[in-house]
Structure formats: C-alpha cells, structure tokens
Amino acid sequence: MSKVATAKQKEVQRIVDALSIAIAQHRLKPGMRLVEAQIVEVLKANRNHVQAALQRMALLHIVTIEPNRGAMVAQPEAREAREIFTARRAIESAIVGSITPADIARYRDDIDAQQDAEKRAATREDRRDIVRELSHFHLLLGTVSGNKVLSEILSNLMVRSSLIVALYQRNDIPSCQCAEHGAIIEALDAGDPARAQAIMIDHLNELEQQLDLNDSAFDDLNLHQALLAD
Numbered sequence: 001m002s003k004v005a006t007a008k009q010k011e012v013q014r015i016v017d018a019l020s021i022a023i024a025q026h027r028l029k030p031g032m033r034l035v036e037a038q039i040v041e042v043l044k045a046n047r048n049h050v051q052a053a054l055q056r057m058a059l060l061h062i063v064t065i066e067p068n069r070g071a072m073v074a075q076p077e078a079r080e081a082r083e084i085f086t087a088r089r090a091i092e093s094a095i096v097g098s099i100t101p102a103d104i105a106r107y108r109d110d111i112d113a114q115q116d117a118e119k120r121a122a123t124r125e126d127r128r129d130i131v132r133e134l135s136h137f138h139l140l141l142g143t144v145s146g147n148k149v150l151s152e153i154l155s156n157l158m159v160r161s162s163l164i165v166a167l168y169q170r171n172d173i174p175s176c177q178c179a180e181h182g183a184i185i186e187a188l189d190a191g192d193p194a195r196a197q198a199i200m201i202d203h204l205n206e207l208e209q210q211l212d213l214n215d216s217a218f219d220d221l222n223l224h225q226a227l228l229a230d
C-alpha cells in the first residue's frame with residue numbers, strides 16, 4: 001500500500017468519524033441534507049475525500065445518496081430499526097459472553113470512569129451527553145472483549161441505533177441505564193458471563209420497547225394477514 005493511499009484513507013476516515021459522531025450525538029438528524037461544500041469548509045477537507053466519506057457511509061447505511069439531490073442522513077424504517085436491535089442482541093451477547101474477569105481487571109479504570117460519566121450525564125439531564133455516554137458503554141464492552149471484528153460491527157450498529165433513537169424514541173430524555181450497565185459489569189467481574197448476557201438481552205429489549213415502531217408497514221402486514229386469515 002502506497003503512502004499516498006494511506007494518507008487519503010486516514011483523511012476519509014477522519015471525515016467519516018466526524019460525521020458519525022455528530023449523528024450519534026443527534027447534532028445531525030435523520031433526513032438532514034449533507035451539503036458537500038459545507039462539509040469541505042467546516043472540516044477543512046478536500047472535496048474528493050468528502051465524497052469518498054459519504055460513499056462509504058452510504059454503504060454502511062448511515063447516509064442515503066439520491067441522484068440529483070445529494071447526500072442526507074439516513075432515515076431507517078421501523079422494520080430496519082427492529083432488525084438492528086436483533087443484530088445488537090446477537091453481537092452484544094457474543095461480546096459480553098467472551099469477557100473474562102481478567103479483561104475487566106485490565107480495563108478497570110476505563111470502566112470506572114465510564115460509569116462515573118454516565119451518572120454525571122444523567123444528573124445534568126443533558127440529552128446529548130446522556131445519549132453519548134450510554135452509547136459509549138456498549139462500545140467500551142466491545143473494546144474490553146478484545147474482538148476487533150465484533151467491535152467494528154457494533155460501531156456501525158451503534159451509529160444506526162442513534163438514528164433510530166432520534167426518529168422513534170418516545171421520551172425526550174433517555175432514562176438512566178446506569179443500574180443495568182452496572183449489573184452487567186458486576187456479573188462479568190464475578191465470572192458469570194451467562195448472567196451478563198441475560199441482563200444485556202433484557203436491557204436491549206427494554207431499549208427497543210422505548211421506541212414507537214408501529215409504523216404503517218407493520219399495519220399493512222396486519223391488514224394483509226387479516227384478509228388472508230379467513
């Protein structure tokens with residue numbers, strides 16, 4: 001791989017990261033237009049790199065690119081939202097299932113700092129901080145597991161989850177999940193990954209239930225089934 005290609009890849013990644021963080025923190029909302037010229041200016045980036053970054057995010061389903069209209073932040077449908085939660089249950093169960101007490105010991109400082117940050121954000125009731133910290137906890141578990149493939153899949157699912165929360169969350173201020181997160185760490189620390197997995201699944205079910213996913217596609221399906229069930 002040439003040095004030039006590496007520099008370009010790094011720059012594209014920098015743009016992807018900046019946009020992903022803004023989406024995860026709900027500064028960029030679903031459906032918002034992503035004007036190339038503005039991104040070039042704000043991120044002091046090259047136009048080709050911005051285009052490459054948007055293309056990559058389109059492949060990750062974080063951005064939608066429409067001919068003649070350009071790029072916009074994706075607006076996942078309710079069906080996709082449910083599929084993302086199914087995927088998160090599978091991936092995060094695998095992550096939690098592979099974490100040993102030794103892994104927890106190695107990351108003890110990061111885990112403690114993370115739990116403090118979650119509590120502080122919940123006390124301040126700052127929506128952006130809460131959303132960021134709650135998502136960080138899940139990503140941190142990926143890091144603790146040491147499995148880079150699972151972590152990479154989870155990073156993508158977490159950005160898409162942020163879009164879903166922005167679109168379908170019923171309550172404006174997300175409830176504190178510090179207790180559930182704490183219970184997962186406690187079980188892992190005690191060398192009981194099966195219990196940690198069960199708490200994680202319950203936790204993700206709870207998060208999914210806080211969303212209002214009864215869209216028209218779901219109603220159509222019911223109507224279809226109702227007409228067939230003679």
Ligand SMILES: [Zn+2]
Binds near residue numbers: 134137138177181203
């Ligand atoms: Zn959580």
